[in-house]
Amino acid sequence: MISTINIAESFGRFQQRWTPKIVAELNDSYVKLAKLEGEFVWHKHDDEDELFLVVRGSLLIRLRDGDLHVEEGELVVIPRGVEHLPVADEEVQVLLIEPKTTLNTGNVRSERTIEKLEWI
């Protein structure tokens, strides 16, 4: 069965920060929703480009050569190999699309690493 996903309703179903939830899959990728608040860890994904679409709030993505500000209703693709540090002064809701193989902390393992993502 093919079902539609209401993005706002899905965000209402979890509270954890930095814990992406899978809502859909297509081809070799997952569509994930995540709530971000505070500072993440510097990391990169060696073989995977990563899409951030800001659904609510204002996301700062620090890069080694400058800052990116991604506002509500904006998207950005962080290409493979580019180190980045997401920072959310207040809660930010993002939709992520990335290959199923992507680890949230990329090349780094830390207490923030989520080994097994949940579907919601």
Add this chain to the structure above:
Amino acid sequence: MISTINIAESFGRFQQRWTPKIVAELNDSYVKLAKLEGEFVWHKHDDEDELFLVVRGSLLIRLRDGDLHVEEGELVVIPRGVEHLPVADEEVQVLLIEPKTTLNTGNVRSERTIEKLEWI
């Protein structure tokens, strides 16, 4: 250079219906924006799943075994091989993600087929 894409602003840059515009690429896929109005053509994509995220309006996707209503703020993935017919009574703005190889009319060639997509 990595640049952010403002979805609403990008929709303001074109008026054509049924003519997806590429705004970003990641991995083997494009992120596209399309304005839909009226009825498209029945088609399927044999090897590609297709994501529709409705940014504005209300999209009807007819399937052979029923109808899907995709409202603003909702997304749906049409799996490979599933015949579908998008219908928009009024203008609908959608964000699409699909493999770079995807032809808009899938297995069908018609006057609606766009052979070469433009970036905006």
